[in-house]
Amino acid sequence: MARFAQEGGLFTECMDFHKLVQVRDSCRKYDTRPVEKEKIDRILEACRLAPSACNSQPWKFVVVDEPGLRDQLAGTTVGPMLKFNRFCLQAPVMVALVAEPPSWLSKIGGKVKDKDFYLMDIGIVAEHLCLQAAELGLGSCMIGWFDEKKARQLLHIPSGKRIPLMISLGYPASDKQRKKIRKPMSEMVSYNRY
Amino acid sequence: MARFAQEGGLFTECMDFHKLVQVRDSCRKYDTRPVEKEKIDRILEACRLAPSACNSQPWKFVVVDEPGLRDQLAGTTVGPMLKFNRFCLQAPVMVALVAEPPSWLSKIGGKVKDKDFYLMDIGIVAEHLCLQAAELGLGSCMIGWFDEKKARQLLHIPSGKRIPLMISLGYPASDKQRKKIRKPMSEMVSYNRY
Numbered sequence: 001m002a003r004f005a006q007e008g009g010l011f012t013e014c015m016d017f018h019k020l021v022q023v024r025d026s027c028r029k030y031d032t033r034p035v036e037k038e039k040i041d042r043i044l045e046a047c048r049l050a051p052s053a054c055n056s057q058p059w060k061f062v063v064v065d066e067p068g069l070r071d072q073l074a075g076t077t078v079g080p081m082l083k084f085n086r087f088c089l090q091a092p093v094m095v096a097l098v099a100e101p102p103s104w105l106s107k108i109g110g111k112v113k114d115k116d117f118y119l120m121d122i123g124i125v126a127e128h129l130c131l132q133a134a135e136l137g138l139g140s141c142m143i144g145w146f147d148e149k150k151a152r153q154l155l156h157i158p159s160g161k162r163i164p165l166m167i168s169l170g171y172p173a174s175d176k177q178r179k180k181i182r183k184p185m186s187e188m189v190s191y192n193r194y
Numbered sequence: 195m196a197r198f199a200q201e202g203g204l205f206t207e208c209m210d211f212h213k214l215v216q217v218r219d220s221c222r223k224y225d226t227r228p229v230e231k232e233k234i235d236r237i238l239e240a241c242r243l244a245p246s247a248c249n250s251q252p253w254k255f256v257v258v259d260e261p262g263l264r265d266q267l268a269g270t271t272v273g274p275m276l277k278f279n280r281f282c283l284q285a286p287v288m289v290a291l292v293a294e295p296p297s298w299l300s301k302i303g304g305k306v307k308d309k310d311f312y313l314m315d316i317g318i319v320a321e322h323l324c325l326q327a328a329e330l331g332l333g334s335c336m337i338g339w340f341d342e343k344k345a346r347q348l349l350h351i352p353s354g355k356r357i358p359l360m361i362s363l364g365y366p367a368s369d370k371q372r373k374k375i376r377k378p379m380s381e382m383v384s385y386n387r388y
Contacts, residue, residue: 017329123317135211157388192260194351
């Protein structure tokens with residue numbers, strides 16, 4: 001079912017959403033191939049069109065592909081002791097997802113209802129990134145654990161702003177699909193009462 | 195390009211992710227057609243497979259399709275004065291997305307890094323719901339503004355649990371696609387520095 005997408009001449013496989021969700025995976029091993037600019041553009045376009053509370057779009061993306069800087073940024077995800085997230089050091093692209101102030105309506109609504117809508121928005125847009133990447137044959141991984149202060153300094157992000165997530169991006173070293181371990185449906189769904 | 199999906203015999207249009215993202219829309223007008231059980235199952239399966247911080251899966255879905263109860267639940271989204279969200283009263287299905295406690299690792303990580311990972315997870319899984327619904331020809335709308343206490347009582351949700359979102363679901367009354375109003379790419383993306 002492989003085919004050329006209608007626009008842009010990007011070679012994508014047309015898969016239904018069910019298949020796409022299965023293909024998307026947290027990729028923790030990348031090979032050395034660089035990511036084509038046109039693929040990055042397409043991924044960012046999927047993010048641009050993501051929905052958000054009151055259409056706030058409370059996000060900015062800093063795409064880091066300059067090798068020295070990327071290594072330093074990837075370094076902020078590697079713990080000093082446990083050394084998790086080392087796979088980020090292989091990823092050809094790192095994306096820092098910066099939270100921007102939501103619209104006043106989203107902010108007030110969030111205050112009244114005691115909910116941080118912008119964090120849900122960040123989740124939505126990050127998943128748009130990962131799903132679009134998966135369709136284009138790329139691996140990605142959302143990372144929440146990193147030295148945010150250092151990342152902010154490296155990318156010249158103003159000190160008041162948060163970076164809820166970083167996302168690694170690149171061609172997976174293996175195309176073997178891991179089995180997804182999830183709760184059974186019966187544990188997560190009920191009808192008409194909790 | 196319409197075709198039958200491989201499993202389940204559900205009639206879905208195979209569209210690439212770019213197209214799917216464009217088709218997904220906040221639907222605020224539903225017609226009277228009920229939603230087929232097999233479509234609801236498929237939507238919930240897309241949610242079940244969603245990623246989450248430390249694979250916590252910190253969510254439960256209460257699907258409300260019993261007419262009397264659904265009307266009452268939809269009523270909790272309609273403000274007493276401004277009467278927004280009235281469209282929920284037409285939706286044949288309402289889904290309450292309940293936040294469940296995340297895993298201890300996600301919780302501790304969130305505490306140390308001062309981030310509510312579970313809210314990002316809720317955003318991710320809610321968008322899986324809406325995207326899968328869109329592929330199946332259904333409209334959906336995430337709603338963050340509702341009387342949470344009343345919703346909790348109606349669905350017998352324990353008082354300590356939060357409902358970050360409700361989602362309305364049904365066949366759209368119109369298949370006209372609204373133009374998406376979004377910031378230009380240049381306002382949301384930069385390379386190698388903020």
